[in-house]
Every structure is written in C-alpha cells, then in structure tokens.
Amino acid sequence: MMDIKKKVVEKFNAELGTDLKNLNKIIHLHEQLTEERKGIEQSLSLASTEAPSKIKAAVAGVEQISNEIDEIVNACEALQKNIAKQLQQNSKTVEVQQHIDKIGDLDKALSYLHLIKFIENTSDQIEASLSAKDDELTITLYTNLTETSCQLQSSTCHHLANYVRDLLHFWHNHLKDKLAMEYNEILKALHWPFCGSQAHAISFLASSYNPQVMLRFKVLTEYLFQLQLPEETMKPSVKSTLLTDFQPVSLPIVILIRPLRQRFIFHFTGAKQTNRQDKPEWFFTQVLTWIKDHAQWIHKNVQPVADSLGFTHVNAKVEFMRGLVQLAVEKLHSELPVVQYDDGLFAHLVDEALGFERELRESLFYPQNQPATVFVLTQAHIFVKWINMEKKYATEKMDAILNSETAWEMLSGPDVDDMKVTECAEAFLTLLMTITDRYNHLPQPGHRLQFLELQLELIDDWRVRLLQLLHEDYEDPLNSIMPRILNTLHYVSTVLIEWGTTVHFLQLHFFKKQFESVESATDKVLMPENAAEEDGSVFEDAVALLQRLEKKLVNEISNSVTLEVKAKSRPYRTDKWFAMQSDKEIASLSVTPSGCPMFQELAARLHALHETLALPLFNQAWRNLATQLDQYLLEEVVTVNQFNIGGSAQFQFDITRNLFSLFGLYTSKPESYFPLTREACILLNMLLGSAMLLLESLERDENTTEVLEDIGIYRMSAETCITVLKNRTDIITQ
Incomplete structure (x- = not known):
C-alpha cells in the first residue's frame, strides 16, 4: 500500500513540479485519469461488444490445445504398447544371439584345438621324418611350421604364438645342428x-x-x-x-x-x-x-x-x-x-x-x-682424435717438405716442364690428395666437411709459410728463391682449381652451402631454394689468396727486371738523337751503340725469366715488362729528346728490328704490346708535310680522334702527339 502511495506522490510531483502556479494542472490530470479508468472498466466488462469475441477466441484456442494433448497422449500410449511388444520379441532374439555367440566360441575353440593338433602333428612328422632320414620332407614340414608361426605373429593368441615360436626354435636348433x-x-x-x-x-x-x-x-x-x-x-x-x-x-x-x-x-x-x-x-x-x-x-x-x-x-x-x-x-x-x-x-x-x-x-x-x-x-671420440692427429702429422709433413734440401728443385718430365713444378709443390699437393683419399669413403657429409676445413686450413698455413720465406733479404728477385716460390704458388692454385671441378669437391661445395644456409636461416626467414646451387668451388677463397700473392710476386719480378733494363739505358736515353746520320748517308742501319747494353740486358733477363718461370707466369711477366718499357721509352726517350731525320729512322730501327725481335721470340705480334712506342715511331717518321698538317690540326683541335686514327694512332693522346711532333728538328726549323 505504501508503494502505491509513493508512486502516486512521485506522479503528482512529476506533473506539477515545484511551482504553485502549476496547480491548475490538477484539473487536467484528474480528467486524464478518469478517462483511463473508463477504458479499463470497458475492457473488463462482459456487457461490452468486444469482450465476448476475445473470450470466445481464447476459449477456442484452449479447446484446440486440449484436443492436441489428448491425441499426443493416445499416440504415446500406443507407442508404449508397441515398445512393450517389441521388447518381448527382442528378449527372444537375445537368447538366440547368446546361442550363436556360444557356437562361435566353441568353433574358435575347436579351431584352436585343430591348430594345436596340426602343430603337434607337424612336430611329430618332423620327428618321424628325421628318424627316417628324409631331409626333404623334414625341411618341407619345417617351412610349414614357419609359415604358421608367421601367421600367428599378428594373432591375439599370445600363448599359442609363443608356443609355436618356441617349438620352431627348438626344431630350428635341432635341424641346424x-x-x-x-x-x-x-x-x-x-x-x-x-x-x-x-x-x-x-x-x-x-x-x-x-x-x-x-x-x-x-x-x-x-x-x-x-x-x-x-x-x-x-x-x-x-x-x-x-x-x-x-x-x-x-x-x-x-x-x-x-x-x-x-x-x-x-x-x-x-x-x-x-x-x-x-x-x-x-x-x-x-x-x-x-x-x-x-x-x-x-x-x-x-x-x-x-x-x-x-x-x-x-x-x-x-x-x-x-x-x-x-x-x-x-x-x-x-x-x-x-x-x-x-x-x-x-x-x-x-x-x-x-x-x-x-x-x-x-x-x-x-x-x-x-x-x-x-x-x-x-x-665421436675416435673421430676427434683422428682429425687432430691428421692436423698434427700434416703440419709436421709440411715442415719436412719446406726444410728439405731439394724442396725447390724442378721436377723433370714432359708434363711438368712448362709449369716448372717444384718438388715441394708436388709434395704438398700429394699431402692434400692423401688426406682426400683417407676421408673420401666417409658416409656422412658433415665428417667430410670437417676434413675439408682441415685441408683449407693447411693451404692457408702453406701460403703463410711461403710468405715468411719471401721476407728473407735478397738483392735480385730473379736470381733468388722468389721465382720458385712463384712457380709453386701457381702450380698449387692451378691444381686446386682443377680439383674444385671434380665430383668429390663439387659435392662438398653443395653440402657446405647447404650447411651455411641452414645455420644462417632463422625461424622467420625461409631458406631460399637455390641457396646451395650457387656457382663456385670449395677452394675459391684459398685460390683467391694464392693468386693475389702470385700477382704481387709477378709484378715484383717484372719491376725488378724493368729497373735493371732502365739502369742500362742511360746512354741510350741521353744519346744525340738530333745529330744522327740519315739512312741515306750510311750504307745500312744497325743497332744504336748506346742501346746495346740495354738490349743485351733485356735479352738476358727475358731468357732468364723464360728459363725460371712457369710458362703462364712468364707470359704475365713479359707482358708487364713490355707495358712498362713502352711507357718508359715514350716518356724518357721520345718526349725528352729532339730527333732529326736520322735519329727518327734510327729509333724506329732499334724498336722494330731489335726490341720487337726480342719479344717476337714469345709472341707472333710483339708490336701490339708496344702501342705507344710504335705510334711514336709513326709520328717521328712521317713525311714533313703530313707531320706539319697533323700538328696544325691537333693544335686547332679539329676532329683529332678521326685524324689520328687515319694514320694509325689509337692509344696516344693528342697532347702527347703534339709533344712528339714538336720534338722533330725538321718541324722546329720551319
């Protein structure tokens, strides 16, 4: 009751508010409540026109639901009767199934007994055939027993399977003996x-x-x-x-x-x-x-x-x-x-x-x-011992090879003459090959890669030892141990390159790339499919270091020869090229007397290089020497001296008949290795008119490239050409 009163108060407070002037709203509120009450009374009145139809509809709905409930009850009762009847029939089926299962168990037991009887009969027959010394029948019966044992391996009759297996072992041992x-x-x-x-x-x-x-x-x-x-x-x-x-x-x-x-x-x-x-x-x-x-x-x-x-x-x-x-x-x-x-x-x-x-x-x-x-x-423990022992004995063997009195002697034979193979180079490669032969049959790639790492370590150690030998003092590199060390480096690197293309080392390169890819791969980074298909060789890095040292030594020997030749060239450089007789004034040209020491030194040094260095190294050395002499003759002879007609002809004779002839022993086109000197001879021996026109064109910078190429100048710059032309005395006097 108090709740209703409270709601009424709240309703009035909400409608009227706190202002006393709003009290006139009470009349409107009273009318509104009156209308709501009348509406409610009419909806509940049985005398109203709408109530009977609604009540009838509700009663009809209730009657329909009641009828449906009765139908469902009747269906349930019928289903209950059917279930009871079916259960009576199923009880009879269960009894029949029990009889069937019992028959099946008896049948299995009978088969079990038949199998036992068969096994015992087979065993008795084996014994009888043994007594009769019928080996063929005995083996046939034994194979039958073996087949039975194999068939029982998957059976759940474990005792029977064990029995047959034990029996089979018994007869096996007896027959085997x-x-x-x-x-x-x-x-x-x-x-x-x-x-x-x-x-x-x-x-x-x-x-x-x-x-x-x-x-x-x-x-x-x-x-x-x-x-x-x-x-x-x-x-x-x-x-x-x-x-x-x-x-x-x-x-x-x-x-x-x-x-x-x-x-x-x-x-x-x-x-x-x-x-x-x-x-x-x-x-x-x-x-x-x-x-x-x-x-x-x-x-x-x-x-x-x-x-x-x-x-x-x-x-x-x-x-x-x-x-x-x-x-x-x-x-x-x-x-x-x-x-x-x-x-x-x-x-x-x-x-x-x-x-x-x-x-x-x-x-x-x-x-x-x-x-x-x-x-x-x-x-594991044996392999670690083995590989450590290999390293120890290989290091001792390297020491013995390098300390041998005949270590740097050349081997003789048609296959090694051009390579100038030294005894220590052949011995070191034999050492590496021996190690390869020792681990070649290891089945695991990881084990072979460990031996490969040992070989790479030995190669690097070998290179360091050769470097230490090169640090010894020597005056003339060509007459020291350097050429033999150079031959050794070249031969070893050449053989390593060949080894890198063999099946054995190609496989190791493949496995090495795979291992490196796996080690560098993370859980979030997938290994590329072609990670192990890159070109290269397992000896690539080692050969690069050897070839770098080889190139350094070739340049050093070439430079030393160049210095010796330059030392003999002073009279030639300071000769009177501006006052020499022309070829018209003498019967025939011959080598310039001042150039004889230089050319003799060059010939001797080339011969010494050829006799000392392997053929590929010698080819590198004389090409380096030719490049340096070409630049030297241009800078120290042609551009610093004045040439009359006789001097120009004499210089060209010295170059074409002497210098080119010396290098012509080792190449069919020696002039191609002296482009600057050859082009200087062209400029010095051009006809005066052509030379003056060329000089004029070069000074005006008119299509200098085309003009120079027309007369056979490809390497010399325009500025150098001008210098050479101005060193002609016949142009200076004009």
Whole structure:
C-alpha cells in the first residue's frame, strides 16, 4: 500500500513540479485519469461488444490445445504398447544371439584345438621324418611350421604364438645342428676353406670335385636357406651397439664363415705372436685375402641355389664379405680403446683401417651401403682424435717438405716442364690428395666437411709459410728463391682449381652451402631454394689468396727486371738523337751503340725469366715488362729528346728490328704490346708535310680522334702527339 502511495506522490510531483502556479494542472490530470479508468472498466466488462469475441477466441484456442494433448497422449500410449511388444520379441532374439555367440566360441575353440593338433602333428612328422632320414620332407614340414608361426605373429593368441615360436626354435636348433654337421663334412670334402697353397688351385679343385659331392652341397645349401628363421624371430646377438649396422647373414654363409672366424680368433686374439698392436695390417690383410680367395667361389656355387628358391633378397657374395668384414670391425673396435693413447699406434691403425676400406670399395666392389671400418672411426671420440692427429702429422709433413734440401728443385718430365713444378709443390699437393683419399669413403657429409676445413686450413698455413720465406733479404728477385716460390704458388692454385671441378669437391661445395644456409636461416626467414646451387668451388677463397700473392710476386719480378733494363739505358736515353746520320748517308742501319747494353740486358733477363718461370707466369711477366718499357721509352726517350731525320729512322730501327725481335721470340705480334712506342715511331717518321698538317690540326683541335686514327694512332693522346711532333728538328726549323 505504501508503494502505491509513493508512486502516486512521485506522479503528482512529476506533473506539477515545484511551482504553485502549476496547480491548475490538477484539473487536467484528474480528467486524464478518469478517462483511463473508463477504458479499463470497458475492457473488463462482459456487457461490452468486444469482450465476448476475445473470450470466445481464447476459449477456442484452449479447446484446440486440449484436443492436441489428448491425441499426443493416445499416440504415446500406443507407442508404449508397441515398445512393450517389441521388447518381448527382442528378449527372444537375445537368447538366440547368446546361442550363436556360444557356437562361435566353441568353433574358435575347436579351431584352436585343430591348430594345436596340426602343430603337434607337424612336430611329430618332423620327428618321424628325421628318424627316417628324409631331409626333404623334414625341411618341407619345417617351412610349414614357419609359415604358421608367421601367421600367428599378428594373432591375439599370445600363448599359442609363443608356443609355436618356441617349438620352431627348438626344431630350428635341432635341424641346424644336424644339417651343419653334414654340411661341415661336405665342406671338408671340398677342401673348404681355401687357404695357403690351395687358394691358388681353386679352379683345379673345382674341376676335380666329385659330382655327387657338389650335388649334395647344393642340396644342403638349399635346406639351410629354407631353415632360416623368420625375420620377426631373428634377434642377432652383437657385442656392441656399433655392430647393429651389420645385418645377419644367411645360415649357409654363417657355416661357411665359421672355420674362417675360428682361425681369425685363434691368430688375432690372446697372446699369439700374430696378435700385435703395431701390426694391424696383418688381420686386415688376412680378411682381404680370404675374401679374394673365396668370394668368387661363393658367387658361383651358392648364389644359384638362392636364386632357384626365389630368395632375390639374398646376395651370397656380399653376405660372405659382410661376415668377414665384421670380423675386422670387431677387432678394430677392440683395439682402438687401447691404442688411442699412443699417437704412433693410433695413426698406423687408422691408416690400415682406411686402406682396408679403400681396398674393399675400389678393388673388391664392396657395396657402399654396407658397413665397414669407417663406421668405427667416425665415432665421436675416435673421430676427434683422428682429425687432430691428421692436423698434427700434416703440419709436421709440411715442415719436412719446406726444410728439405731439394724442396725447390724442378721436377723433370714432359708434363711438368712448362709449369716448372717444384718438388715441394708436388709434395704438398700429394699431402692434400692423401688426406682426400683417407676421408673420401666417409658416409656422412658433415665428417667430410670437417676434413675439408682441415685441408683449407693447411693451404692457408702453406701460403703463410711461403710468405715468411719471401721476407728473407735478397738483392735480385730473379736470381733468388722468389721465382720458385712463384712457380709453386701457381702450380698449387692451378691444381686446386682443377680439383674444385671434380665430383668429390663439387659435392662438398653443395653440402657446405647447404650447411651455411641452414645455420644462417632463422625461424622467420625461409631458406631460399637455390641457396646451395650457387656457382663456385670449395677452394675459391684459398685460390683467391694464392693468386693475389702470385700477382704481387709477378709484378715484383717484372719491376725488378724493368729497373735493371732502365739502369742500362742511360746512354741510350741521353744519346744525340738530333745529330744522327740519315739512312741515306750510311750504307745500312744497325743497332744504336748506346742501346746495346740495354738490349743485351733485356735479352738476358727475358731468357732468364723464360728459363725460371712457369710458362703462364712468364707470359704475365713479359707482358708487364713490355707495358712498362713502352711507357718508359715514350716518356724518357721520345718526349725528352729532339730527333732529326736520322735519329727518327734510327729509333724506329732499334724498336722494330731489335726490341720487337726480342719479344717476337714469345709472341707472333710483339708490336701490339708496344702501342705507344710504335705510334711514336709513326709520328717521328712521317713525311714533313703530313707531320706539319697533323700538328696544325691537333693544335686547332679539329676532329683529332678521326685524324689520328687515319694514320694509325689509337692509344696516344693528342697532347702527347703534339709533344712528339714538336720534338722533330725538321718541324722546329720551319
């Protein structure tokens, strides 16, 4: 009640406000409220005209809803009855299904019992066939049992699967012992293994074999192949995780290897005299010898048996080799922990292991995907020791090469005469090649790249050592050790460029670019697809440094020769070119007397360069020398002297008949390397009228380029041409 009163007060306050003059609004408010009350009363009155129709519509709607509810109730009751009836029928179906399931279980149990009976019968038949000495039937029954075991591998009947597997192992061991005994007897008849003097008479022995013996050998080999356990049950026993790389070999091969393994163990274990840590080559050589003596016989007599059985996955020769290689790997693996603390023994063992690997791969064609000795050497701790040892011995070898008394002597031979190959250059490249041969068979690119980095480091060390030798004092570079060092640099860089294009180093360049791209890539930056397809070589940076030093030394030698020639040229430069007799006044021209010392020195130096430097270096040197002499003759002779007609003719004779002749021994067009001097001769020996017209044109700067090209001047500038023309005495006197 209080809430209604409060609302009424709020209504009046809202309408009237706080001004007393608004009280006249009460009448209007009263009228408005009265009208609202009448409207409400009319809507609720049953006597009004609108109320009956609305009430009727509402009543009709309620009746319709009530009818629909009754229909739904009736439908639910009917559905309930149907469900009850269906449940009665389903209970009968469940009973039938229970009977069916029970029949299925009984059927499975019966099959289980039948399978057990089959397995037991097969086992009994194997035993009976063994008693009857029917090997063929025995192997057939065994293969049936093997197939059954393979089929049960995916079965949920684990106990049955284990039972069959155990039974299979039992018969496998029993049959293997029986057949192996007979197999060994046959091998004795075949004089297996072929060792000692018998190894050289295998072909004779093969022709003298009893056919019945060979037939029985092939039959037993076939049985042993079929006696092989399923792959699922084969668990090769190895002495270390390293030897897990060796896949098990076929049973016949195991028996064939067994006597060789016994001999290997006898000779290379314990306190035997043949088991020496300083002679690892003995056991490596023995394994290689056995492979050479027996592998071909295995391929000829065992492989056809495997092929006839459809065992396409069996390569008898490779399996035989793998079995013998495993002996060497086991021995190497046992020796390394002992000898790794003795650098000499360790280095010798690694050398022999790599030699063994190389012989296997290259001479005996042992497949690359089969494991061998490098798998042992690339173990982390062994590999670090190995590469450090390589660096140590390579550094010592470099010292020995450079300190040799014959280090800088030239090698003789038609292939090396032009290159002037020194003994130390050949020895250093041999050192690098030896390292390459040692790591060439490593399967992992990362390991090979580490050896490549070692080689690059050795090349840089080699360059630094040569630089240190060049720092020694010498008066005449041409007669010092410098030319031989230069030849060494050039030959080494040339060979490195050739090596960079070989398959081995191209692959390493590819792998190196890949590794560098991966290292530089971030999570947000994708590696470009062609990151490892760039042109180049692994020796690119090393060769660039060698060639930079080579260029520096060539320039130094060329400069020293130029200085010697210039030193002999003083009388020639200061000769009286303005007062020489013309060719008309003398019978014939000859070399200028003042130029003889210079030309003799030049001839001697060119000959010394040719005899001392490799041909490509000599070509660089004499071209540098020609360029410097060309500039020198122009600046120190032509532009600073006055020439009369006789002087001009004499200078041209000296250049064309003497200077060009000296360089003509090494090129067919020597004049092309003295463009400035040749053009100076043209200007000095032009007819007077033509020379004066040319000078006038040059001074007026009228189309100087075309004018000069017309007379054969291409390199000399217009200013220099004017200077040369004004040095002619016949023009000065005009």
